[in-house]
Amino acid sequence: MKEEAFQSNEHNNAHSDTAGPLIRHEISHEDHPLSLGKASVWHQYFEHTEIAEQIDRDLQRTHPEMKFFSGESSFGRKHRESMRNVLLLFSKLNPAIRYVQGMNEVLAPLYYVFSTDTDEKNASNAEADSFSCFVLLLSDSVDHFCQQLDNSSVGILSTLSRLSDLLKANDEELWRHLEFTSKVKPQYYGFRWITLLLTQEFNLQSILRIWDSLISSPFGIQEMLLRVCCAMLLCVKSRLLSGDFAANLKLLQHYPEINIEHLLQVAQDLTPDTSYYRMSS
Template identity: 35%
Template sequence: MSLYKSRLKEIENILGEKDIDKKALCSFIHNGIPECKKYRPICWKILFNYLPLQKNRWEHHLLRQRNNYKNLIMEFVIPPGIKDVDLSVDHPLSDGPDSTWSTFFKENETFLLQIDRDVRRLLPDISFFQEPTKFPCEIVVNSDSDIRLHSRVAPKQLSYANVERKGLGITKINLILKRAAESYSAMEKGKEANWEVVERILFIYAKLNPGQGYVQGMNEIIGPIYYVFASNEDHAEYAEADCFWCFTALMSEIRDFFIKSLDESENGIRGMMNKLSKLLEEKDIHVYKRLQEQGIFPQYYSFRWLTLLLSQEFPLPDVLRLWDSILADENRFEYLIYICCAMIIIIRDQLLENDFEHNVKILQNFPSIDVNFVLQRAIQLRES
């Protein structure tokens, strides 16, 4: 039996039990989930603690969570003009603190516009996010009104009057229509692109977490999760709801990365970068000193590595493989630091030989390399 078939048999046995042995599952996933698309969605849902370990609870749990998400769409995505709102109490021109209309317009100006910009350029190397989803949100795409989120911040058709004069007084007014440039055309009624689905998830997350809101980079974290669920035919129908809850679970672990006031805390982003710097000093003093001498500090390169969980440093298939190991590890983000340290040490010869400009460039644009080798090096560093 080939190694691939042997691993398939092993994962089938683990997931075939009535009660999932999470320790055995994590041990297996640490070495990578077989690339057949069948198992990663289930495994990740378990690793995010979205699916309970007792399989007889899955159906009821999923039904409840998916209905809860549908209710969130109704509460947060449907504009006040379509809901049953008494205009004598809550008028669109109201600027009162309790006005749903006031909140509606403020959201457009604050975080929705930024979300819209970010999701449109999500993982541009693949076409997946520009393609229509097979399971659009019926509430949104089949509405008689245009209630898609991106329409709230899309360039609008502006009308203005061109006044012509001859001598005294106005003699002619020409109404001219001018359209702002639009980089993405909306899909026809009944359809929506995958990036629109991601936009809705991030919008609802920001609404539910006003203390944190939306921060640039969250789109890069949610991208791999949504892709794993939505690209699998067995999980695609409920990919939006499942992705929302898994993304929320992950953000609860790394939220300190995105809150500026917590930057200096142990689990804040500066604290994480300091841990990486100290680990590099311990594991390879020569590279550490070289970077220090050149003034290349961790914030120049590792800020993105850590906050985005390396999602920008490797092609998507490699990111999924990295995340298998990171999510399966008992100390996820300690292991992430070891992976980052391994990345630096793997290119140590180049870093020791070259100048500031070259070293910054190679660290900010990490060279193509087998991620399994990176993971093996990280484990060696940790065990040593």
């Protein structure tokens, strides 16, 4: 009798749990969907979603002239998905920087090289290999993406100043014309050149050749990058000297086709900016 009563009571409790009103659980302020606190799981979710959407938009614009990256083919979608994973993971692991528009352009050459490896086993690891190299490549210039460091010795403004000094050391006439006559400051063109490692200035095959020189240079990636940027100015010197602000800005923001081997040779032969080395020592 007692056993039957106990079973009946259990049945009634189970029924009341499902049929009655739901029990209201208290949630912390931080976990409220409308909470603006940065520690809120909802804030983090919405932030992650926003970053993912930005990455998706940027990947759609990555080398649209190449079927490898664009289009709705299965392999095009696969490549974008792999690159998306790399950029999202980088964003997660670097909360102070997260994802910055343009990082997709820096990743693209790396992913392309690994994905097109003739060794299928190597190609199958393109996503992981690309992530590893992407982190290493940006480790030398990641401070350029951090706005809080813009005015520091490791920020982008300091690097642009070094570019200006390098040009002055190698061609003071051109430096004076850009700085004082046409007033085309390095910020107007060099910011994109440096932060995106020239990926917006040349086609992919040219970028691969330039990056070979950057990565293998005994000067280091950033130093060689500044040399290439300075060489880009020297190679269009006559056009710059004859141009005003508008003409020179258009020229440098839409850099013309050039013999890449000649450009790299000019960069290699530049006189270093010795003032930087004196300050560093």
